[in-house]
Amino acid sequence: xxxxxxxxxxxxxxxxxxxxxxxxxxxxxxxxxxxxxxxxxxxxxxxxxxxxxxxxxxxxxxxxxxxxxxxxxxxxxxxxxxxxxxxxxxxxxxxxxxxxxxxxxxxxxx
Numbered sequence: 001x002x003x004x005x006x007x008x009x010x011x012x013x014x015x016x017x018x019x020x021x022x023x024x025x026x027x028x029x030x031x032x033x034x035x036x037x038x039x040x041x042x043x044x045x046x047x048x049x050x051x052x053x054x055x056x057x058x059x060x061x062x063x064x065x066x067x068x069x070x071x072x073x074x075x076x077x078x079x080x081x082x083x084x085x086x087x088x089x090x091x092x093x094x095x096x097x098x099x100x101x102x103x104x105x106x107x108x109x110x
Contacts, residue, residue: 024066024099024108028057032072035079045083052080059086066092066099 035048042048052059059080065073070093077091092099099105 024096024106027066027108028055028062030055030057030076032067032075035076042079042083045079048079049084059084062086062089064090064092066095068095069097070095 030052034051035043037043043051049059052062062080065076065080067073070091073091073093073095077089080086080089081091100107
């Protein structure tokens with residue numbers, strides 16, 4: 001995961017997705033399934049937050065979640081906003097589909 005200090009975002013990815021090397025600047029990556037148990041239910045909130053922190057992100061600093069099309073980002077938003085109570089985090093519904101196709105969007109390559 002990678003994180004910027006002022007405008008942090010988390011991109012929710014899948015292990016089966018083809019490797020992505022382009023991100024919005026300062027974005028951190030987190031496999032969204034890491035937040036779920038083998039049965040597909042949410043892990044305890046403290047455990048999910050610990051996973052996010054272990055990836056180098058302070059959950060309080062996250063301002064937006066995104067993925068390819070907004071679906072996985074909604075899950076991470078739900079964890080941070082609804083379950084953990086971080087009121088400032090938003091889900092970027094347009095996600096990479098919008099950001100990556102705009103000619104004026106800054107893009108970071110890894």
